[in-house]
Amino acid sequence: MSKITRRGAMQIAGATLGAAAFAKAAAPLAKFAGNLSMDDFLQQHYRELSDEDMKKVLARLTAESKSEYGVDVNMVDARPQKGVQFGYALNLSVCNGCRKCAEACHIENNHDRDTNNSYIRVLEMKKGSLDMEHGNAHYQHETPQDDSYYMPVQCQQCDNPPCVDVCPVKATWKQSDGIVVVDYNWCIGCRYCEAACPYHARRFNWKKPNVPASEINPNQSYLSNRIRPKGVMEKCTFCLHRTRVGKLPACLEACPTGARVFGNLLDPKSDIRWVLENKRVFVLKEELGTKPRFFYFFDA
Amino acid sequence: MSNQKTYLGFLWSCLRISFVGGTRFYAWMFLLTAIGLVGLDAYGTQLNEGMVVTNMSDRVSWGLYIANFTFGVGLAAGAVLMVIPAYLYG
Numbered sequence: 425m426s427k428i429t430r431r432g433a434m435q436i437a438g439a440t441l442g443a444a445a446f447a448k449a450a451a452p453l454a455k456f457a458g459n460l461s462m463d464d465f466l467q468q469h470y471r472e473l474s475d476e477d478m479k480k481v482l483a484r485l486t487a488e489s490k491s492e493y494g495v496d497v498n499m500v501d502a503r504p505q506k507g508v509q510f511g512y513a514l515n516l517s518v519c520n521g522c523r524k525c526a527e528a529c530h531i532e533n534n535h536d537r538d539t540n541n542s543y544i545r546v547l548e549m550k551k552g553s554l555d556m557e558h559g560n561a562h563y564q565h566e567t568p569q570d571d572s573y574y575m576p577v578q579c580q581q582c583d584n585p586p587c588v589d590v591c592p593v594k595a596t597w598k599q600s601d602g603i604v605v606v607d608y609n610w611c612i613g614c615r616y617c618e619a620a621c622p623y624h625a626r627r628f629n630w631k632k633p634n635v636p637a638s639e640i641n642p643n644q645s646y647l648s649n650r651i652r653p654k655g656v657m658e659k660c661t662f663c664l665h666r667t668r669v670g671k672l673p674a675c676l677e678a679c680p681t682g683a684r685v686f687g688n689l690l691d692p693k694s695d696i697r698w699v700l701e702n703k704r705v706f707v708l709k710e711e712l713g714t715k716p717r718f719f720y721f722f723d724a
Numbered sequence: 725m726s727n728q729k730t731y732l733g734f735l736w737s738c739l740r741i742s743f744v745g746g747t748r749f750y751a752w753m754f755l756l757t758a759i760g761l762v763g764l765d766a767y768g769t770q771l772n773e774g775m776v777v778t779n780m781s782d783r784v785s786w787g788l789y790i791a792n793f794t795f796g797v798g799l800a801a802g803a804v805l806m807v808i809p810a811y812l813y814g
Binding site: 442445446448449450451452453455456613615618619624626627628629630631632654655 | 757758761762764765767768769771772773774775776780781782785786
């Protein structure tokens with residue numbers, strides 16, 4: 425056996441120390457790699473999934489939801505109906521800033537409980553000005569205050585959406601009934617759409633959402649309210665898992681003043697058509713050319 | 725075939741040379757590697773726990789990250805322009 429010199433011994437000790445340090449530094453990466461799923465990695469874009477692929481994806485997501493959150497969910501793929509173009513209107517004269525719409529959205533869409541996230545931001549605006557930049561979305565006092573009016577803002581489902589234009593991977597697009605949707609399994613989480621949206625309607629999942637099992641809404645849809653993985657964007661989908669089967673969005677049903685109006689713009693007898701024809705409706709930030717589907721109006 | 729051997733031999737020589745150095749060289753490399761390993765650990769933590777560890781929020785969702793990217797791109801373009809004359813004209 426050859427003699428190990430002191431130099432050799434120092435080199436071996438140094439190499440071992442280095443390997444140990446490297447292993448410790450790379451430990452979180454190993455943990456991450458252990459959590460990856462090959463099916464998830466190989467999944468195609470939503471628009472390229474066949475019906476059988478979709479069934480497999482839904483089955484896998486249901487199983488993941490069961491193992492991660494402990495809840496049996498009913499996940500479907502709610503498709504747009506023909507002959508439907510959704511529109512939403514809001515009566516600013518009766519909105520009293522109670523934020524029950526935001527709370528209903530929070531519960532219906534399985535939002536992260538730690539951040540009290542919601543797709544709806546209610547802005548407290550000074551009477552006499554329509555400047556969104558000066559609206560306060562974080563008020564914590566009794567409402568309604570006499571010198572303010574309240575304007576809830578959510579995704580406007582624009583006809584010319586800037587968020588769709590800037591997505592580098594085309595993970596978000598406008599479907600045939602007007603709703604702009606996000607394929608959460610395709611989104612890479614670059615947050616460009618969040619930077620592009622002029623209404624600040626997009627939200628990012630900064631961490632894995634924490635929703636207690638008893639509060640999870642089990643009626644979920646692939647494109648809307650299933651519990652998102654961390655690192656993807658999300659936004660208001662006009663509750664498409666409800667509205668595409670004939671129900672109303674959760675925010676509308678929670679509003680105690682009846683300020684919200686939702687319906688099919690192509691149906692001449694719908695409430696939304698009546699509002700558009702009989703009230704002086706306006707849209708936010710019209711000068712940007714986004715052509716929103718969300719209309720605001722004041723009663724006389 | 726001989727090209728391949730020479731190329732592999734070249735790579736092996738490069739690897740061997742990068743371990744040749746005095747005490748100051750080793751101290752400097754040690755410091756840089758330590759900083760690099762801290763960065764690797766931070767990256768792994770960010771992958772595991774999500775971007776919430778960066779303390780950014782929906783209001784400032786790009787923060788220093790993207791600002792640094794764009795700064796780095798501009799800096800690199802400027803550096804390329806500075807260095808090109810030296811390469812082209814010796």
